[in-house]
Amino acid sequence: MIAVVPSIRAAVLSPILRWMVGRGLPVEEALQEAALGAWVAEDADGFAPILNSAELLRRLGRTEGPDVFCRIGASTSFSEIGAIGVIALARRTPRLALHAIVDFMPRHSTHERIAVEDTPEGIRFIDLWGLGFDQEALHYVQQYVAALAQAICRATAAEAPLFSRVEIAPHPTAGLAHLRPCFGLVEAATEPKLVIDIPARVADARLKRPAGDVPREAAKLSGTGGEVDFVQSLRWTISAIMGAGSISIDDVAAAAGTSPRTLQRRLAAHDVAFSDMVDEMRRETALRLLGSECIAMGDVAVRLGYANASALSRAVRRWTGETPRAIRAKALAGKRVRRKATGVGGVQR
Incomplete structure (x- = not known):
């Protein structure tokens, strides 16, 4: 018996749709093929079904190449993705931003959970989904999450590489080679979870956006x-x-x-x-x-x-x-x- 329909804040699709529009790709057709309305991301505080969103990622990966979400992430500001971006970028450093995301995640997605572990070398970011994605969909979903985490780190003045290691589900045919120019050291995950090690020089670098309190409207967002x-x-x-x-x-x-x-x-x-x-x-x-x-x-x-x-x-x-x-x-x-x-x-x- 299903408890809830797997849902996530639709604003996470905004960078993808913006990237598609910029390249003249058929956005409405792609959304329709994934059974999503053309205005799905219009309301930054609205929600979209996770499985349909993952299908959009799968279709885009097949047509635009297995590294497409690395390329999308390279042009993405974390502030694009609605409440979770506002909350993260109100912090002083990526370490504090990612810890804030852990706290907000239950109000961002019904079936995604993250953890941030402080280590002597920096921090370890872990992303886990309570859904049975197939290998291809899992690769694209994890790649996009990693690209968004990199967008937070890129908002500092820290020099590349921003990650010291990434453990991710390989693409079923392309493997992992296409991710190394983007993430550096990449290894095949032995479990269905994404693991990113971020060195202290990046985790504790100051974010370019001035620190401040979470805006009142973000703090009062409805929950999941x-x-x-x-x-x-x-x-x-x-x-x-x-x-x-x-x-x-x-x-x-x-x-x-x-x-x-x-x-x-x-x-x-x-x-x-x-x-x-x-x-x-x-x-x-x-x-x-x-x-x-x-x-x-x-x-x-x-x-x-x-x-x-x-x-x-x-x-x-x-x-x-x-x-x-x-x-x-x-x-x-x-x-x-x-x-x-x-x-x-x-x-x-």
Whole structure:
């Protein structure tokens, strides 16, 4: 029986998508092939299904080369990846940053755990997933995690090599040779975990970003781990898949790493109908998007997984008794009233 759908903050995909856009690669097509909506990483505090995200990495590795995540990491600032980046880079050194990530990890991912061990030579970073990735997917996932850890170290003035040793799952056909120009000494892992040794001269080097307290908005971010329940993880998953096409229970079951029948049984145990949950998520998303004049009606329909604007219009009428245009007009009129009622400096008149 599944406890929660494996989920991770979608902001970790932002450097990958930015890199793809910069090279003119078909981003929306790649996301759709991995059963992810084109806007999956738009909300930095939102969540994406881990298995779908790993499939995106696998497909990119196959088309762009087995070292692609080293290349992506080389152009990545850790601040790109949302809350976990903000929290890490608020620390003075990579050592303190990685220890902070350990504390935040339960609120970042449901099935990834890391440990940081202080050693006489520096620190040892260990990344472990509670999922049965195959060898190819595990290699790409671990390579990307290592590249992000390197991005933290690169934010110092420390000279390369930034790692003294990396123990990682080999690629099933390419092995490890393609990682040595990026990470230096690389060895094949004997267990399904990533191990990185970072020398003290790097671990204790000052990060270029000034140290400070964790921003208040980051400190109050919603949690995952023990705080998330099965229904909430399903809501995240439906939201992430929405926009990749029609939302089927087969797609959601695949994201959960289970069968549609098992998923249906779990839904029944929670007295939840799958179709009702999809409808609820579509309604919430539609009303939010219709409140913005920056998104065309046709794009709202696509983001909700509808075939066209007519299908969206029918759904909105069913939910509210009004047309999408009427909903948008009311929302924009309300914003104008609030703006007029606000004086200089945002003070309410």
